[in-house]
Amino acid sequence: MVESYQSTSSGSADVAGNDSLAGRPNGSEELRARSAMTLSELKDRLAGAQDVVKTKYRVVSESTDDFVHDSPWKAVTMALIGGLIIGMLAAR
Numbered sequence: 812m813v814e815s816y817q818s819t820s821s822g823s824a825d826v827a828g829n830d831s832l833a834g835r836p837n838g839s840e841e842l843r844a845r846s847a848m849t850l851s852e853l854k855d856r857l858a859g860a861q862d863v864v865k866t867k868y869r870v871v872s873e874s875t876d877d878f879v880h881d882s883p884w885k886a887v888t889m890a891l892i893g894g895l896i897i898g899m900l901a902a903r
């Protein structure tokens with residue numbers, strides 16, 4: 812219980828610290844600069860994540876294309892079975 816209170820009170824102290832920036836003459840400028848820096852870091856992280864997803868998508872796409880070209884009847888059979896299962900579930 813005491814630990815819960817301490818963590819809550821320390822969290823409110825952080826919020827109060829951010830509010831005190833707005834009271835200073837240059838507080839809003841500091842807050843704006845910090846927000847812009849956080850936003851640019853977030854954009855960099857998202858760009859990195861997008862590159863990873865693109866790379867993984869290309870690998871999966873190429874391997875699927877290779878599989879379909881190497882054994883087209885297996886791919887048709889898998890699609891037929893998948894369609895049959897979905898059709899049976901949708902009919903219920």
